[in-house]
Amino acid sequence: MSKHNLQLDENGKLKHFLGIEGLNLAVLTEILDTAESFTSVTERTVKKVPILRGKTVANLFFEPSTRTRSTFELAAQRLSADILSLDLNTSATSKGESLLDTIRNIEAMQIDMFVIRHQDSGSAHFFAQHVKPGVSVLNAGDGQHEHPTQAMLDMFTIRHFKKDFAQLRVAIVGDIAHSRVARSQIHALNILGAAEVRVIAPKTLLPVGIESLGVHLYDNLEQGLKDVDVVIMLRLQKERMRGALLPSEKEYFNLFGLTQERLNCANPDAIVMHPGPANRGVEIESSVMDGPQSVILQQVTFGIAVRMAVMSMTVGR
């Protein structure tokens, strides 16, 4: 499909980073290995390398974001790029400018890379189709489609703690239907060869046909967590109660909230992850979030190295 060719150049190297789907094991492994090499940079006193010196990165966020946006900014700065961050939620588009005009105008400022988050699925793909040759597009989340850098930092975290994907059972719990993170994670885990990927959620939060992406479905948390090595919790947006998708936060927590007792259904050395921001007491109990099996804060730290890796692989070549 053209979508996937779109992110690769003629040598099969990353040109844009729009989604995990369609990438191969070699590309994902290269991202993880490159990120590995950057972790030492982020631990140094002088946390900078000159790989993107003289390059300009535009961060375009049409949706609010704290951690994704700031880790992209830090990643760009640590690669010595100049960075322009625009909160377009309240700017050009609200004045009626078309998305294409927004791209063209910012591109006219001699930008080398766009990092874009937009509420429409396919928007990063749209950007990649319309930027000038030589300009890269990184998807920081498009609608409910993909959030590939989040998935790669999750994979990095899993590899850091668990090494071999082929032995792993991974459960993704919560609002799969509205989650771009879940879709990217499912693709990544399957490409990296995880033994089993499970999704656990009430039926209203499971999108139709999700099993075609290569997952097993569970609507019971205890059963779904049995023998699992990695538990990925997803954020439950409070707005979901309004759409009649769920009766109440309380009932959701009673059925799908991750407590220590439930976590004990998983393998004893299972790790707990969450892409954030988490709702304590809704999808996850505080004691689990802060507990010994939680690697949630490491995910954030690794996020910078992974984003540095993707930026250097696309623009820094």
Place this chain on the structure above:
Amino acid sequence: MSIHIQNGLFIDPVNLSQTKTDIYIQGNLIVGVGKPPANFKADQTIDADNQWVIPGLVDCQVRLREPGQAHKGTINSETQAAVANGITSLCIPPDTQPVIDNTAVVELIHHGNSKAGNRCHIYTIGALSQNLDGEHLTNMAGLKSSGCIALSNANQPFSSNLVQRRAMEYAAGQKMLVIIQPRDNDLYGNGCAHEGAISTRLGLPSIPEAAETAALAKDIELVVQTGARTHFGQLSCARSVDMIRQAKANGLPITADCTMHQLFLTDHDLGDFDTSKLTIPPLRSQFDRQALRDGVVDGTIDCLCSDHQPHEIDAKLCPFPSAEPGISSLDTLLPLALRLAEEGLMTLPEVIARLTINPAKLLGIPAGNLTNGECADICIIDPDAHYLCLGQDFISRGKNTPFEGWDFNGRVTTTIVAGNIVYNRVS
């Protein structure tokens, strides 16, 4: 003016036959098929050797975009596209701006057609409710007397089932055909793609089949209740075909159509977020497409339409969920129909019937039949013309086509409307 069309292969959708024969036209009427009337003298002779002669096509759902959205299309631009593609009668739904809810708008449209040279017959479908508000009934008798051939609420909902019942009842009292696109707006939500594995993979807001079928079930029950003769437009789901088949077997006064593109495309074609494939109702699954094809073949679906919706370029130059739905389809209606025959789905006369006599009959308009005394609306096709479908070559102002790059066989060479040659392809 008199015209003699000679040596053409006459594809007759009424008798489902193909015969090499001559057709004679005097004034706006056909005056002879096979042999001329006494003392016939042709002012013009058209040599249709190696060509096909068919009745002009009847398209029951076309948006000309005028009045209201002239940047997308006008009566002038879109009727040119119609006749260049063999369409000689077309129906426009009431969701123009202003809405076709009073006689003045009907007259405005006919005046526009007359200014454009009356290239083809335009039939207006009046609104069932004022400004399509789903709340207040229109003056249906007035709309009928001004020439509306049917009534519809386009794709706007009624405020309640009670209002829908009253609207259908009142229309039935006026002996007017009611046209419904079955749609439950709540279930539609902000969806833009068929609900299934594809919409899940692409993360696109989805439209379940029940958004159509739940509404259709209710609509059919209201036909039972009100007795309103009802036509269901642009069906997209396998279940809908089943329901129509059953309702027809029960003897209800209903008919149905589906769009030509639903017979060729499915949600698999969305794979690359191609906004040219954003339609409402959405492109459904392969299973649905097959059921629609079966329904067309067995007559459950009476006719095919273009559901023409021309757009300016910008309407589709944005991410998929933000793009405007609809395709520009006057330029592809006939070549796709011919492809159905090529694929062996139906014989050529059977395919042509679904674009001529069938819609003409159910709409109650004088078209689709080339016999003595009928209106001379004729389309002549060169079946050996091979060409590549390119939006930029469309006559329509809308270049938004999902069929870009397809190979087509068969092209209109001449179109005659009411005895006038309104299109002649210069090759």
